[in-house]
Amino acid sequence: MKKLKxxxxxxxxxxxxxLVILTLSYFAxxxxxxxxxxxxxxxxxxxxxxxxxxEDDGFVNxxxxxxDASFSETLSIARKFFFEKxxxxxxxxxxxxxxxxxTAVANYGKATRLIWFGHSAFLLQVDGKNILIDPMxxxxxxxxxxxxxxxxxxxxxxxIEQLPKIDAVVISHDxxxxxxxxxxxxxxxxxxxxxxxxxxxxxxxAWGIESIKITEMxxxxxxxxxxxxxxxxxxxxxxxxxxxxxxxxxxxxWVIKSDSSSLFFSGDxxxxxxxxxxxxxxxxxxxxxxxxxxxxxxWPDIHMFPEETxxxxxxxxxxxxxxxxxxxxxxxxxxxxxxxxxxxxxAEALRIPLITPKIGEPIVIDDLQKPYDTWW
Numbered sequence: 001m002k003k004l005k006x007x008x009x010x011x012x013x014x015x016x017x018x019l020v021i022l023t024l025s026y027f028a029x030x031x032x033x034x035x036x037x038x039x040x041x042x043x044x045x046x047x048x049x050x051x052x053x054x055e056d057d058g059f060v061n062x063x064x065x066x067x068d069a070s071f072s073e074t075l076s077i078a079r080k081f082f083f084e085k086x087x088x089x090x091x092x093x094x095x096x097x098x099x100x101x102x103t104a105v106a107n108y109g110k111a112t113r114l115i116w117f118g119h120s121a122f123l124l125q126v127d128g129k130n131i132l133i134d135p136m137x138x139x140x141x142x143x144x145x146x147x148x149x150x151x152x153x154x155x156x157x158x159x160i161e162q163l164p165k166i167d168a169v170v171i172s173h174d175x176x177x178x179x180x181x182x183x184x185x186x187x188x189x190x191x192x193x194x195x196x197x198x199x200x201x202x203x204x205x206a207w208g209i210e211s212i213k214i215t216e217m218x219x220x221x222x223x224x225x226x227x228x229x230x231x232x233x234x235x236x237x238x239x240x241x242x243x244x245x246x247x248x249x250x251x252x253x254w255v256i257k258s259d260s261s262s263l264f265f266s267g268d269x270x271x272x273x274x275x276x277x278x279x280x281x282x283x284x285x286x287x288x289x290x291x292x293x294x295x296x297x298x299w300p301d302i303h304m305f306p307e308e309t310x311x312x313x314x315x316x317x318x319x320x321x322x323x324x325x326x327x328x329x330x331x332x333x334x335x336x337x338x339x340x341x342x343x344x345x346x347a348e349a350l351r352i353p354l355i356t357p358k359i360g361e362p363i364v365i366d367d368l369q370k371p372y373d374t375w376w
Contacts, residue, residue: 035181037203058247065301088335095153098360102162112261112365118328129167134178141177157360160186171196172267173251199249231255235269264288270301271308275315283317293326293339306342
């Protein structure tokens with residue numbers, strides 16, 4: 001009996017020791033590795049309390065979502081991600097990317113156009129201005145390369161070094177597949193201004209961006225920069241870059257308007273009535289870039305299913321719909337082509353024009369009727 005008690009005590013102490021080591025390792029990693037970004041101070045929280053989206057100690061959605069997963073649900077999600085093989089989860093080989101000529105891009109001055117870098121990243125060229133949207137150019141969307149799967153392709157249409165001077169960077173929220181430390185670090189010397197939802201500026205400031213360059217905005221706030229209008233609009237999602245700062249920063253969609261074009265960028269969002277509200281306030285749009293990927297029945301409120309993406313395009317009064325948030329990373333348990341196949345079918349049924357450019361293929365607003373290949 002005494003021997004059993006000794007073994008039990010040893011196992012208990014060993015478990016406690018292991019938990020202490022893991023906890024200390026986590027906090028050391030978080031505190032000394034820059035990709036985790038900054039933390040919202042109590043002083044900033046006081047400023048955010050005037051926002052309708054800020055309650056208690058963090059931001060909330062208009063609907064009471066997402067719900068915190070139970071312990072069993074968390075284990076179920078973890079088990080699926082680590083042990084369930086997804087058929088066709090990644091392409092068999094690297095996707096073909098159309099390379100852009102850096103000089104031609106820098107000197108471009110014609111009709112408004114978009115260049116898709118895959119997932120949710122874009123270069124928008126409008127009225128002589130260069131705007132980057134959610135510029136995640138890294139190979140892995142995680143705080144460390146060991147903690148995520150690699151991008152579906154190794155080369156980008158343009159490297160960061162090849163990008164022209166950037167007038168503005170627009171960020172939808174602080175998740176790693178939208179806000180990337182390495183990309184922001186390499187872009188520093190090229191960018192004039194940053195437009196972000198409330199709180200997201202703390203990460204940029206932690207990475208050495210001057211606060212004077214950062215404009216934090218709440219839902220339904222508008223600003224004009226170099227004759228381009230930016231409106232921060234609602235989304236239904238969540239935020240956080242580490243275990244203890246969830247919902248400390250706001251998430252958003254964006255409206256970008258110029259004299260020649262009107263664009264909507266959904267960021268990440270579950271389906272909800274906010275799309276119709278945005279359409280009534282700011283529509284119609286030449287193009288709506290709508291999230292379409294990384295969904296699952298376990299988190300239906302924070303990412304749209306493809307059929308909802310098509311309906312959301314109609315809700316915001318988009319003349320043309322472009323599915324995004326797919327084609328670059330495996331962050332859910334569906335096949336990599338499932339989003340585009342399903343949204344194409346639903347868009348046809350709803351009679352909303354759909355564009356499906358290759359990664360790097362220019363999308364010219366004055367020529368949206370051109371045919372696009374079924375390249376996937």
